[in-house]
Amino acid sequence: MSTSRPKGGSPRKFGFTQTGALLRGRIRDASASRGFAQSRLLTHWEEIAGPDAAAISRPVEVSYGRGGFGATLVLLTTGAQAPMLEMQKEQLRERVNSVYGYNAIARVRITQTAPTGFAEGQVAFTPRAKAKDPAPLPPEARKAVTEQVAPVSDPGLRQALERLGTNIISKSTS
Structure with a gap:
């Protein structure tokens, strides 16, 4: 069985191509135009910055200075959240460098905007709300969890298991 070859000489590919493979070049070009050498900074911002910082910020640009002594990461946040983010700049810089x-x-520079931003046609910049604490358990369910973990001798492990049991029961009842 022979494979047909186009005039260029290489065998033709048959079948499907993954969407990621089709878009990889365009994503890389768009990221590079904004200074993001690795698009992972954009796509995994919550993992890199942590859930608290990612809920109130978004990376906008990486700009390189004339001297070449490192780049500046520009983060977008609302005016009310800027002081909180300002205190975390060094930790964020270390995480991004990792x-x-x-x-x-x-350097990390913080840019403040109104909740309804104007950049890149975005309608609104809304920080994500923090997750709510689970509803308190009924006394009989709490007692059952406490009895289950009572044989554990290590107090730290016992508390962790009690929290785990409480979370499991509260999620299964909601």
Whole structure:
């Protein structure tokens, strides 16, 4: 059985191509135009920054200075959240540099905007709400959890198991 070859000489591919493979070049080009050498910074922002910082911020740009002594990461947040983010700048810089694998980001700059932003046609910038605490358990369910973990001798492990049991029961009842 022979494969047909186009005039270029290489065998033709038959079948489906994954969507990620089709979009990879366009995503890389769009990311590079905004200074993001690795699009992982955009796509995994919550994992990199942590849930609290990711809920109130979004990476906007990585700009490189003329001297070449490291880049500046620009983060977008609302005016009310800026002071909280300002206190976390050094931790965020370290986390981002761990993604790049070297000390790529020298500075983090915070840009404030109104909740309804104007950048890139975005209608609104709404920080994500924090997850709610589970509803309190009825006394008989709490007693059952406490009895189950009572034989555990280590107090830290016992408390952790009690919290786990409480979370499991509260999620199954809601």
